[in-house]
Structure formats: structure tokens, C-alpha cells
Amino acid sequence: MAQAKPQNVKVKKSVTLRDVAKKADVSIATVSHVLNNTREVREQTRKRVQQAIDELSYHRNDIARELKTGSSGLVGVLIVDYNPFYTDVLRGIEEAVEPLGWKFVVASTGENWEKQKELLHVMISRRMQGILIAAVDGFDSKYVESVVPADIPIVLFDRRVAGSQMVSVTSMNFEGARQAVEHFYQHGYKKIGFVLGKDLISSFQDRKSGFEQEIKRLNLISRIEEDYPSIEGGYEAGRRLFSKLNYDFIPEAVLVGNNMMLIGFLEFLREHQLRVGVDVAVISFDYQAWCDVITPPMTVIRQSSKKMGVTAVNILKQKIDGNSPDDVRLQVELSIGGSCGCMQKINRSNHLF
Amino acid sequence: MAQAKPQNVKVKKSVTLRDVAKKADVSIATVSHVLNNTREVREQTRKRVQQAIDELSYHRNDIARELKTGSSGLVGVLIVDYNPFYTDVLRGIEEAVEPLGWKFVVASTGENWEKQKELLHVMISRRMQGILIAAVDGFDSKYVESVVPADIPIVLFDRRVAGSQMVSVTSMNFEGARQAVEHFYQHGYKKIGFVLGKDLISSFQDRKSGFEQEIKRLNLISRIEEDYPSIEGGYEAGRRLFSKLNYDFIPEAVLVGNNMMLIGFLEFLREHQLRVGVDVAVISFDYQAWCDVITPPMTVIRQSSKKMGVTAVNILKQKIDGNSPDDVRLQVELSIGGSCGCMQKINRSNHLF
DNA sequence: TCACTAGACGTAAACGTTTTCTTTTTTTAT
DNA sequence: ATAAAAAAAGAAAACGTTTACGTCTAGTGA
Numbered sequence: 001m002a003q004a005k006p007q008n009v010k011v012k013k014s015v016t017l018r019d020v021a022k023k024a025d026v027s028i029a030t031v032s033h034v035l036n037n038t039r040e041v042r043e044q045t046r047k048r049v050q051q052a053i054d055e056l057s058y059h060r061n062d063i064a065r066e067l068k069t070g071s072s073g074l075v076g077v078l079i080v081d082y083n084p085f086y087t088d089v090l091r092g093i094e095e096a097v098e099p100l101g102w103k104f105v106v107a108s109t110g111e112n113w114e115k116q117k118e119l120l121h122v123m124i125s126r127r128m129q130g131i132l133i134a135a136v137d138g139f140d141s142k143y144v145e146s147v148v149p150a151d152i153p154i155v156l157f158d159r160r161v162a163g164s165q166m167v168s169v170t171s172m173n174f175e176g177a178r179q180a181v182e183h184f185y186q187h188g189y190k191k192i193g194f195v196l197g198k199d200l201i202s203s204f205q206d207r208k209s210g211f212e213q214e215i216k217r218l219n220l221i222s223r224i225e226e227d228y229p230s231i232e233g234g235y236e237a238g239r240r241l242f243s244k245l246n247y248d249f250i251p252e253a254v255l256v257g258n259n260m261m262l263i264g265f266l267e268f269l270r271e272h273q274l275r276v277g278v279d280v281a282v283i284s285f286d287y288q289a290w291c292d293v294i295t296p297p298m299t300v301i302r303q304s305s306k307k308m309g310v311t312a313v314n315i316l317k318q319k320i321d322g323n324s325p326d327d328v329r330l331q332v333e334l335s336i337g338g339s340c341g342c343m344q345k346i347n348r349s350n351h352l353f
Numbered sequence: 354m355a356q357a358k359p360q361n362v363k364v365k366k367s368v369t370l371r372d373v374a375k376k377a378d379v380s381i382a383t384v385s386h387v388l389n390n391t392r393e394v395r396e397q398t399r400k401r402v403q404q405a406i407d408e409l410s411y412h413r414n415d416i417a418r419e420l421k422t423g424s425s426g427l428v429g430v431l432i433v434d435y436n437p438f439y440t441d442v443l444r445g446i447e448e449a450v451e452p453l454g455w456k457f458v459v460a461s462t463g464e465n466w467e468k469q470k471e472l473l474h475v476m477i478s479r480r481m482q483g484i485l486i487a488a489v490d491g492f493d494s495k496y497v498e499s500v501v502p503a504d505i506p507i508v509l510f511d512r513r514v515a516g517s518q519m520v521s522v523t524s525m526n527f528e529g530a531r532q533a534v535e536h537f538y539q540h541g542y543k544k545i546g547f548v549l550g551k552d553l554i555s556s557f558q559d560r561k562s563g564f565e566q567e568i569k570r571l572n573l574i575s576r577i578e579e580d581y582p583s584i585e586g587g588y589e590a591g592r593r594l595f596s597k598l599n600y601d602f603i604p605e606a607v608l609v610g611n612n613m614m615l616i617g618f619l620e621f622l623r624e625h626q627l628r629v630g631v632d633v634a635v636i637s638f639d640y641q642a643w644c645d646v647i648t649p650p651m652t653v654i655r656q657s658s659k660k661m662g663v664t665a666v667n668i669l670k671q672k673i674d675g676n677s678p679d680d681v682r683l684q685v686e687l688s689i690g691g692s693c694g695c696m697q698k699i700n701r702s703n704h705l706f
Numbered sequence: 707t708c709a710c711t712a713g714a715c716g717t718a719a720a721c722g723t724t725t726t727c728t729t730t731t732t733t734t735a736t
Numbered sequence: 737a738t739a740a741a742a743a744a745a746g747a748a749a750a751c752g753t754t755t756a757c758g759t760c761t762a763g764t765g766a
Contacts, residue, residue: 014502014504015502016751016752016753017752017753018752026715026716027715027716027717028716028752028753028754029715029716029717029718029754029755030714030715030716032753032754032755033715033754033755036754038754038755039714039715039755040713040714040715041714041715042713042714042715045714045715057499057500059474059477059478059500059502060478060752060753061420061478061480061751061752061753062475062478062479062480062753063416063419063420063425063479063480063751063752063753064420064721064751064752064753064754065752065753065754066416066721066753067414067416067417067420067721067722067723067751067752067753068720068721068752068753068754068755069721069753069754070721072416082435082440082443082444083440084437087435087436087440090435090461091435094461103460103472103475104460105458105459105460106458106459107456107457107458108443108447119456121412122415122456124412125412125413125414125415126415126416127414127415127416146410147410147412149367149368149412151367231642260642263642263643263645263646266646267645267646270646270648288643289584289613289616290616290641290643290647292616292620293616293619293620293623293647294643294646294647294648295623295647295648369721369722369723370722370723371722379745379746380745380746380747381722381723381724381746381747382724382725382745382746382747382748383744383745383746385723385724385725386724386725386745389724391724391725392744392745393743393744393745394744394745395743395744395745398744398745413722413723414721414722414723415723416721416722416723417721417722417723417724417751418722418723418724419723419751420721420722420723420751420752420753421722421723421724421725421750421751422723422724422751423751
């Protein structure tokens, strides 16, 4: 429980309510009421107070305010990494939090349970209205449930946690992987590889189950290579997938488990002159803007990342209002490009440009 | 000065120092001292206190602590958008802030001065140790200087502000653009286009000056198209650059002003079957991981984005320590791929894989 | 003229810490 | 055994707000 002692720096006195009150020759109560519009104040004194505020360039000390009122108007968000997927989610959170008059703060945990624990404590001790968490590998929900005060609601996003009471919003990962395999099948591919993250988190596991189940249903041959969900991991898993040691298995099509691994995997293919969509079909989880401008464009399983953020906030709001919202599974969409082997629709526009 | 009244929600009582003190049968002072290791406490009572803390799962209320100590141990960061460049900077900030025992919080302003003002007030009223700002178009430094208390140091990053006293850390944008033009020149290109963001911010303006100066020095022909620094803006600027209405000017090489515009610009080229590195040479500001896996790989002017974050924090630290640090200009690096017309070095490895 | 009411504002007690100043307890030296 | 010294722990005053009460003034109706 020992908390790191921040290397604090004394701060000089700043303008307080009292200073304003003195300058305007009223009580601090009046100033407070002017600030918050919380009771009638004669126009004349209101003016005086406003002027004093402006002249001293007073800023309400929200720390004191929060201490008094017991609520911060702040939502805490714990993401795993500042990757494009999570930043999209952030945009959604931002959008949803705004009309509620709240603000939010972010911190990243880097798939590290110890760090997530630490940051969770920061959020708790800053008395957040609520906390949105993308749970890392190793997440101990018993611990979290025991340590988080009953009055701070928690919402999990992107990743569920098995055997936890906490409500979550996730994507239909199972379904996404299933669809991808089905799509490969429609192309006639029989040997399917899967480059997957090795962390024990629900999104990867759901994708794995969806993949495996569909492989089985369609009687296909498959091989899964797991590695770190990073650029390097994608490269390495790709290498193993195409290793000469697999006499029996050279994949015709590969599903990639997330946006980071995709980059590494494409790097691998490029280095070994395997042409995407020709020598090997590729579908990846996670859409990003650049997926459209490469050749061929990527076929991806697109999550509603922004909506995930919005939904997480909505769920949080419901919990704060005393309701018990259910888990939400967001739709995913198979967005067809050329990387899966589909005909490359080259847009031959011939109007002036 | 009217501040949005957050839709607060009453929070039930939580465990306080007093509760712990009662349970451990000591005074709250002792508990506080145990928590902070700030005076001798007999092993025996320390144990009792610890146990009480654990049993009640007490969390220090940092809000109260901050009110008392007057410092939050928090650094506020105002970015323009959650784009890959800024998230890299964030990683740098994170890295630099950690050993100081601080944490940081982020908010994004969306190139909107009103919103930046609002969020600045949030940061001030939460009594941040310091504030790191990527100044938006319209940034009024007189206003900021008048409104920020003397005890909250401000550091600008990514963008300087003309006529402001505030210290800044930026990239050598002028030099980067200059180098790019020079590189085009070495390839023999004479007609150079520039797809640039239209916001009045120092980074764009410096890039523009560097571009123009080098064009002049080398006696080249150029054309600059400015638009929103977004995907759409990049597309539009590209369209105008290659408009049939420019009888006299069809660019052989194009410099692109940032990572978002690049995507739009590449989209434009693809749609009109202009091959990168063949029909038109391209260099862009801002490196991103995917730049390496496309064909041809992008030649980019790479900023030290992470270092920018680290540096910003260091400068902040110096200001807090009472020094007056100077502006810093970070080196940029022209990272050669194939998009500029340079020979594409295809890595033909022939070892087992 | 006198209660009475309503409007306008002031007083003071919290909120949960940190920290200075005391007080109490323990240890040590005689 | 006792006084002095050292160690350990308690009491209470802040920090800057919000807010439940209380007070004061002026206006009303009889």
C-alpha cells in the first residue's frame, strides 16, 4: 500500500475566494454563490464580485471544491497503449462525456498488471466519478472488486474478464474471426494461418475460438502462431507460419489478430516477396486510415471503436444513476479491400481532376 | 468566467484517515505518518496501522492531500488531436514523468482556441504542477500569460507562438523542408509541389519558409496548396495540385506537410493511377510504422517525437526548479525509402525462413 | 406604529488531509 | 529510584471551498 511519494514542489499562494471577497467587500459565501449561480444576488453586488474576479484573475480551486462536494466530475480511463484503436475509443469517450459536463483523463498501462494496479489506485485516490478500464493480461478482478469503493463504478471495455461481476462493452470478436474464415473459404482457400497475440485477454481468445470453430465447421486446415501483439510479434509469428519446417502446411490465407501485428506481418511478407492478395490472402483485425491507401487495400474486420467509447460512457452513466446495465457486444464489419484476394476494384474515374 | 457546472453526483462516504485511526487506536497524525514515512513510528504500532489500512482497504484521498499540500504531482498535457505524432510525444512524456514520481493527464483541443482556453482553465483550476501545450491556431499568448498563475509553469511543444515569452520545444521544421527540396533537386526534379496544412501554426509556417527558401536558392518551380491538415484536406490539396487548369505546372515531386494529409494525398494518387516514386516522387513529414510496409516505402522527414515529450518534461522540471531554460529545436532526419524516387532496395534474403 | 415577511447577505462548520507544536511514554544515566 | 533525555504519539490548526443557518434590512398590511 506504500504509495510513491511524489516529488512535490511547494507552490506559492494563489488568489482565493477570500481575496475576491475582500476586494469586492462581501463575504466568501456571496462570491461562491455568484460563481455557481446558486442563490439570488443583487445585480449591483454581482457586478462588483465579477469585477474583482476579473481583476485578480481568480480561478476556482477545483481541488478544494471536490474535497467539499465529494465528486470530481472526472472520468478516469485506463488504456493499454496509445495505439490507433484506443485513440479512436478515446474520441468516442470525449464525445460522450462532453454533454454530461464531465471531463476525462487517460493513462496507459502497457499490458502490465502491476502498472495497471498502480494507476487504478491513482484513479481511486483522485476520486473519479467512474473508471473505464481495458483490462490487461493478469487482471485480478477479485482484487479490483475488493479494492474499489462501492461508490466508484467501473466499466470494462475492449476486454471482458472471466468470472467478474463487472459490466463490459466489447466487440463481437468471435463473430469477426468466424466471418473472416468464411470469407477465405468462399475464395476457395483451404489452408488458413492465424497470427495472433499471445496475451490472455478476452479479445484474442474470442478471436481464436471463432477462428477455430469455423475452421472445424468448414473442414479446413489451419495453423495458429501466437506472439507478442506488436510489430515485432507480427513479424515473428509470420516467420514461423511460413517456416520451411512445416512441410505439410503453407498457408494460402492468413488472418492477423490486430493492427500492430499487421504491420510486422506485412513487413515479413515484403521482405520475402510474398505478394499480398496474390501469393497469400490477408485479412486483419482493426481498420486504420492507411489500410485504404496501400496496394492492394486491406480487407479488415472493422470494430466500432468510437462507438465503443460512447457506449462505455453511457454504461457508466447508467451505473452512476443506480441502474444495472448489461454487457454490450458491438457489431463488427468485414470491410472488403483487395488483400483477401477479392478483385481489386481500381477506381478508374475519368472526370476532370 | 462562468464555468460549466458539472452534473455532479453525490458520493457516499468512504473510508478516511479517521476510520483507520480509530480501528488502530492511534491518532490520525500517526496514521498519516505511517502512510508517508514521515516520522519514526514504533514497529508495533506501524503494524497495527497497516493492518487497519488493509482491513478497511483504505485509500488516501489525494484530493484532500493536494488541497493541504498545494501541489498535485500532476502534469497537464494539451494536445491537438490523438494522432500518431502526438501519441508518440505522449510516450515520451510518460517516460520522463515517471522517474519524477509525477503522473500526467491528457486532453485534446481539436485545433480550437475556445476549447483550448476551456481546457486550460480546467488544468489551472486543478492546480497542475505544470502544463504542456501544443498551441492551436488562434492561440492568444497575451491572454494565457495574463490568466495563468505565476506558479504554474507552461511549456509549449510542437508549435512556437510568435511574440510570446513562453519557452518551447519544437522540431527543426524549416531545415526538414529544406532538406526535402534539396533531395528532390538531387534527383533532378524541377517542379515541386507542397501539400500543406492551412492553420497558422509555427510548424507549418516554418516548413513553408524552409521550402520556399530552398526552392528559390536552387531556382526551382513550385506550387503550394494549403488545406485542412486532415485526410480530406490532403486529398483536396492534391486534387488542386494536379488540376488540369494548371497548364504550366504539373509537379514531378510533392512534399506533404503531415501524416494525416499524407493519407489523403496517397488516396488521391491511387485513385488517379499516379504511381508513387514513378509518376510522382513523394516525401512526407512524420514517420509512422506503416510507412515501411507500403510499396514503395515512404521517404519521410522524421521528427524525434518521443524525444520531444521527454524534452518538454525536462524543460518543465527546470522551470519548476526556478531556472529559465531556453527554447529547444530538435533535429529532424530525412529517412530515405523509395517514394522519393530513390532506388528501391528490395531485401532479397535467401536464408531459411 | 408594529409585527411580519421576503430578500440579500454573512457566519461558521464541514470535507480529509498534512504538519507544527505539545504532551506522554520510554529509555538512559546516575 | 529518579531526573533528564530521547522517542513516540496526540491535538489542533490550517488548505479553499460549499452550504445549512442566522442575521439584518426594507417593504407590507393592519
